[in-house]
Amino acid sequence: GRIAVQDGVELWPTFSWPPERLAFLLAGGEGALLRAAEGAEDDVEAARRQIAALAPEPPDVHIAVAASGSTPFVREAQAEARRRGALTIAFACNPGSPLLEEAELPVPLATGPEFLAGSTRMTAGTAQKIALNLLSTRIMIALGRVYQGRMVALVPANAKLRERARRMVAELTGAPPEAAGKALERAGGDVRRAVLILDGLSPEEAAQRLAAAEGDLRRARGR
Structure with missing residues (x-):
């Protein structure tokens, strides 16, 4: 989740993407950005509440990110978003995992075993960050916010x-x-x-x- 937030928050200063067109859902809420909240990953009720508060509908897009592809919070958020009509895209590093199977547009990143067993912040996290960067940048190119290889829609705030x-x-x-x-x-x-x-x-x-x-x-x- 933090990886997705890292990519998303850069869309406004880099491409002038309206902040109101982007929302973040994170197991444990905003507090989990600075302090790990591992138990929140199992809270499916929180996932449903967060999606309900956003009330997604067509043509909204829900992008789910989970290294294992089995995190209950992420799966439930995706399922609820899909029930409400949002297009669902999922990134996971275990091909064939439930999150990928349940998404309309699955993006499997077969990163294999971690160098440090179980520490998905390494290979899996790095691969997902790169994939999200590629996706968001390609979207912004398609929307015309890049010209001749330059980020011409940047916000010159400093x-x-x-x-x-x-x-x-x-x-x-x-x-x-x-x-x-x-x-x-x-x-x-x-x-x-x-x-x-x-x-x-x-x-x-x-x-x-x-x-x-x-x-x-x-x-x-x-x-």
Whole structure:
């Protein structure tokens, strides 16, 4: 669960994915992020309550993550989400495990025995982190939040990211760094709109063009 949270929390700063479009369910609740709550893995009632509180429905997607593929909390959460109409995707490291068998889109990661027997934070956890990174990044690419290998939808919330945004605008347009920085200011820090401004649009036109392209800079630029 913590591994899924690690990947999910990065979707807003990296891709501007709306936080309200993402929810985390963790055995033991948020407190389990900092302190292990192993007994909570068996609490199927808590799983049902957490799913009920979210009230998933089509076209929501539920992604289940469990190294063993047999954790009661995770299985019950997946089952309840599926009953309510959500698409279910499951990651587990034991091919043929119940979690995978019960998911509509199973993703088996056959990592084999752990170097330290039973310590799934090692091989299994690492494999699941990589798989989740690949899935979320591929989704964001498909949604147009990546352009020419750059995370153009990033949220420039600190000095490092503001410099990265300025550099991206300069690289994508060929504009000098100073001009790229000014375009970013006019675009409210949005790399995609700054690129369109340097393509010759006004800030208002850039915003409208990007909105019409559903945030996809490739579509907005036509190239």
